[in-house]
Amino acid sequence: MAAFGxxxxxxxxxxVNDLFAAKAYKYKAKGAEFEKxxxxxxxxxxxxxxxxxxxxxxxxxxxxxRDLFKSLGQTRADVAxxxxxxxxxxxxxxxxxxxxxxxxxxxxxxxxxxxIEGQEQEAKSYENMxxxxxxxxxxxxxxxxxxxxxxGIKVGAAIPAIASxxx
Amino acid sequence: xxxxxxxxxxxxxxxxxxxxxxxxxAAAARRGGAFFNQAAExxxxxxxxxxxxxxxxxxxxxxxxxxxxISTGAAEFAKMHARLTDEWNNTVKNADxxxxxVASKFNDKVLQPTLDKFSGxxxxxxxxxxxxxxVDSLRNHMFERATADMSTMAGDAAxxxxxxxxxxxxxxxxxxxxxxPFLLKNAESSVNAIVSSSPGLTPAAASKVRxxxxxxxxxxxxxxxxxxxxxxxxDPEKAAASFAARWPQYVNAQxxxxxxxxxxxxxxxxDAEGRAARQQADxxxxxxxxxxxxxxxxxxxxxxxxxxxxxxxxxxxRLRDLATHPGAALEPGRLRTMxxxxxxxxxxxxxxxxxxxPSHAETMKxxxxxxxxxxxxxxxxxxxxxxxxxxxxxxxxFNFLVKEFTNFRTPEGAALAQDRxxxxxxxxGTIDAGLDxxxxxxxxxxxxxxxxxxxARRQEEVLRKQGKDPHEVYDPRSPNFFGRPDNIMKxxxxxxxxxxxxxxxxxxxxxxxxxxxxxxxxxxxxxxxVPPNTWQWSPSRQQYRxxxxxxxxxxGKPVK
Numbered sequence: 001m002a003a004f005g006x007x008x009x010x011x012x013x014x015x016v017n018d019l020f021a022a023k024a025y026k027y028k029a030k031g032a033e034f035e036k037x038x039x040x041x042x043x044x045x046x047x048x049x050x051x052x053x054x055x056x057x058x059x060x061x062x063x064x065x066r067d068l069f070k071s072l073g074q075t076r077a078d079v080a081x082x083x084x085x086x087x088x089x090x091x092x093x094x095x096x097x098x099x100x101x102x103x104x105x106x107x108x109x110x111x112x113x114x115x116i117e118g119q120e121q122e123a124k125s126y127e128n129m130x131x132x133x134x135x136x137x138x139x140x141x142x143x144x145x146x147x148x149x150x151x152g153i154k155v156g157a158a159i160p161a162i163a164s165x166x167x
Numbered sequence: 168x169x170x171x172x173x174x175x176x177x178x179x180x181x182x183x184x185x186x187x188x189x190x191x192x193a194a195a196a197r198r199g200g201a202f203f204n205q206a207a208e209x210x211x212x213x214x215x216x217x218x219x220x221x222x223x224x225x226x227x228x229x230x231x232x233x234x235x236x237i238s239t240g241a242a243e244f245a246k247m248h249a250r251l252t253d254e255w256n257n258t259v260k261n262a263d264x265x266x267x268x269v270a271s272k273f274n275d276k277v278l279q280p281t282l283d284k285f286s287g288x289x290x291x292x293x294x295x296x297x298x299x300x301x302v303d304s305l306r307n308h309m310f311e312r313a314t315a316d317m318s319t320m321a322g323d324a325a326x327x328x329x330x331x332x333x334x335x336x337x338x339x340x341x342x343x344x345x346x347x348p349f350l351l352k353n354a355e356s357s358v359n360a361i362v363s364s365s366p367g368l369t370p371a372a373a374s375k376v377r378x379x380x381x382x383x384x385x386x387x388x389x390x391x392x393x394x395x396x397x398x399x400x401x402d403p404e405k406a407a408a409s410f411a412a413r414w415p416q417y418v419n420a421q422x423x424x425x426x427x428x429x430x431x432x433x434x435x436x437x438d439a440e441g442r443a444a445r446q447q448a449d450x451x452x453x454x455x456x457x458x459x460x461x462x463x464x465x466x467x468x469x470x471x472x473x474x475x476x477x478x479x480x481x482x483x484x485r486l487r488d489l490a491t492h493p494g495a496a497l498e499p500g501r502l503r504t505m506x507x508x509x510x511x512x513x514x515x516x517x518x519x520x521x522x523x524x525p526s527h528a529e530t531m532k533x534x535x536x537x538x539x540x541x542x543x544x545x546x547x548x549x550x551x552x553x554x555x556x557x558x559x560x561x562x563x564x565f566n567f568l569v570k571e572f573t574n575f576r577t578p579e580g581a582a583l584a585q586d587r588x589x590x591x592x593x594x595x596g597t598i599d600a601g602l603d604x605x606x607x608x609x610x611x612x613x614x615x616x617x618x619x620x621x622x623a624r625r626q627e628e629v630l631r632k633q634g635k636d637p638h639e640v641y642d643p644r645s646p647n648f649f650g651r652p653d654n655i656m657k658x659x660x661x662x663x664x665x666x667x668x669x670x671x672x673x674x675x676x677x678x679x680x681x682x683x684x685x686x687x688x689x690x691x692x693x694x695x696x697v698p699p700n701t702w703q704w705s706p707s708r709q710q711y712r713x714x715x716x717x718x719x720x721x722x723g724k725p726v727k
Contacts, residue, residue: 003289003290003291003292003294003295004229004232004290004291004292005229005233005291005292005293006226006229006292007292008225008229008292009221009222009225009226009228009229010222012221012222012225013218013219013221013222013225014218016214016217016218016221017214017215017217017218018214019214020210020211020213020214020215020217020218021210021211021214023207023210023214024206024207024208024209024210024211024214025207026207027203027204027206027207027210028203028204028207030203031199031200031201031202031203031204031206031207032200032203034196034199034200034203035196035197035199035200036196037196038192038193038195038196038199039192039193039196041192042188042189042190042192042193042196045188045189045192046189048184049184049185049186049189052182052184053182053184055182056181056182056183056184059180059181059182060180060181062180063177063179063180066177096175097175098175100175100177101175101177103177103180104177104178104180107180107181107182110182111182111183114182114183114184114185115185117185117188118185118186118187118188118189119187119188120188121187121188121189121191121192122187122188122191122192124192125188125191125192125194125195126191126195128192128195128199129195129198129199129202131199132195132198132199132200132202132203133202135202135203135206136202136203136205136206136209138206139205139206139207139209139210140205140206140209142209142210142213143209143210143212143213146213146216146217147213147216149217149220150213150216150217150219150220151220153217153220153221153223153224154219154220154223154224156224157220157223157224157226157227158223160227160231161227
């Protein structure tokens with residue numbers, strides 16, 4: 001049978017240490033989960049940026065197409081002015097202008113949405129950081145309370161030894 | 168462009184993706200993880216601190232528990248040590264010294280179970296460590312003690328066995344001094360065998376037995392042989408010197424010289440011993456003879472004081488037997504006296520009782536001789552028997568004198584007789600005013616002295632029967648003191664009475680009254696009255712009493 005002694009006390013102390021270590025590992029796990037969730041969110045946001053870049057590319061391509069169209073129209077006008085028969089009509093111009101206007105409006109609106117979304121993501125990330133900070137605050141408070149308790153226990157343990165000097 | 172047709176000029180369109188959200192989220196991931204790590208470190212640190220506190224408190228508890236266990240254990244250990252020591256001492260005390268398994272049995276049945284039980288009672292590490300150290304120490308101590316004791320026991324047993332044998336060897340050597348060389352070799356081989364066959368002996372103990380005990384045994388053999396040779400030799404010094412020369416390692420010259428001197432006185436002591444033995448035998452024979460003679464003499468005494476002495480049927484046969492007794496030659500006078508006494512008693516049986524007063528006077532005379540301290544002192548009862556045979560003593564007075572003579576030779580009787588003698592010497596003048604300067608009583612006074620002494624003796628007997636000390640009769644502090652004035656005056660004889668009695672020469676003439684008792688003449692023509700043997704005589708009342716209780720006067724006439 002194992003005897004009651006320093007090893008026993010050490011085992012109990014180690015058990016207490018391990019219990020708190022388990023709690024610490026839980027915190028670390030939660031921290032990792034937190035990082036994972038935020039990185040996944042950042043990735044999601046990055047993929048949305050890809051879509052926006054593709055969209056911008058398409059818009060730029062459309063604008064280049066229009067510049068080409070406008071160049072061709074000038075040429076046709078010059079041809080018609082030279083008496084050639086091939087040329088655009090006024091309705092075509094009207095129709096094309098309307099389309100360009102709508103596009104411009106759509107692009108402007110989309111840009112606004114993108115900006116809002118980015119700000120919301122930023123706000124959300126700050127909220128997450130606040131929650132994480134709260135976890136650290138709670139843990140620090142718990143550690144402070146625990147320190148008071150452990151200090152009291154140590155003082156209590158030291159009293160008999162001190163008393164024995166005067167007893 | 169024809170005319171003024173205007174078309175919409177599209178500005179340079181571009182969508183710019185914002186990175187702020189992505190970067191903020193990524194930064195939150197990194198920063199948030201740091202917060203959790205910080206919390207984890209806090210928990211880990213708290214765990215360390217609480218674990219440290221638990222260790223501190225636990226160590227205090229452990230220290231206290233260990234201290235308590237060790238304190239209690241120290242007292243219990245001391246008791247256990249004392250108990251085990253007592254048990255071992257008892258075991259050794261009652262053990263067979265030749266039994267080599269005593270220590271191992273004690274270890275298996277007593278020591279080890281006790282130590283195990285003691286160790287098992289400790290629960291703390293420090294307590295167990297302390298207990299184990301002490302148990303080991305005690306076990307080692309008990310082992311060493313047991314080994315030493317067993318060795319001592321084995322040594323004692325071996326020495327005792329050698330001593331037993333040594334006594335026999337010494338006896339043999341003394342009876343047969345020529346056997347000494349053989350006995351010396353035999354002693355050596357026997358001691359070696361005893362030592363080698365004893366497994367419990369330590370080398371030191373074995374060496375001690377082999378050297379000291381053997382040396383002592385051999386010395387005793389040689390000395391016994393020397394003594395035997397000296398005792399048997401006509402020249403003790405020469406015999407002693409031969410032993411000293413032959414075995415100087417066992418006996419020295421001084422001892423031999425002492426033996427020789429002892430031998431010289433040996434013969435003288437033997438002679439003295441023989442003489443002492445003979446004298447002792449004579450003494451014992453004489454004592455036994457006297458005892459048997461006394462018993463025979465006592466057997467003649469009657470049950471009642473006034474009855475005549477009678478010879479038992481085997482009186483003469485017992486005397487014949489005593490004539491061959493070894494002590495008879497040493498006490499020839501006593502045998503002759505007993506023959507004379509037998510004859511006196513036989514002769515007196517056929518004679519009448521003498522008159523009381525002359526008998527009393529004779530009694531007082533013989534009594535004074537019994538008590539005398541000079542050469543006139545009676546050394547045997549022969550004068551008493553002579554007086555009895557000559558008709559000078561009544562049966563009662565004779566019995567009284569014989570008894571007094573016997574009693575006077577016992578320590579108790581002598582002490583009482585001394586008190587009594589002192590008393591009557593002191594009161595002689597008070598009782599008898601006619602006592603002269605030479606200490607001779609008047610005739611009347613002597614009668615009264617007799618009466619007083621007889622009454623005093625009766626009072627002694629009364630006290631003795633009551634379990635009291637008869638010496639009280641003569642002790643002035645006692646209520647039973649005989650010398651009380653009212654009592655002593657009953658026996659008083661005035662000077663006038665003494666002179667008148669001396670002048671008349673007849674104490675018992677008509678009209679005479681002695682101390683209130685009227686004296687009358689015997690009727691004319693009457694023969695002296697001889698009472699039957701069964702009657703009792705009262706000297707103080709001067710009356711007889713028969714077995715039925717009826718009273719008669721001195722002439723045998725019934726008293727109304």
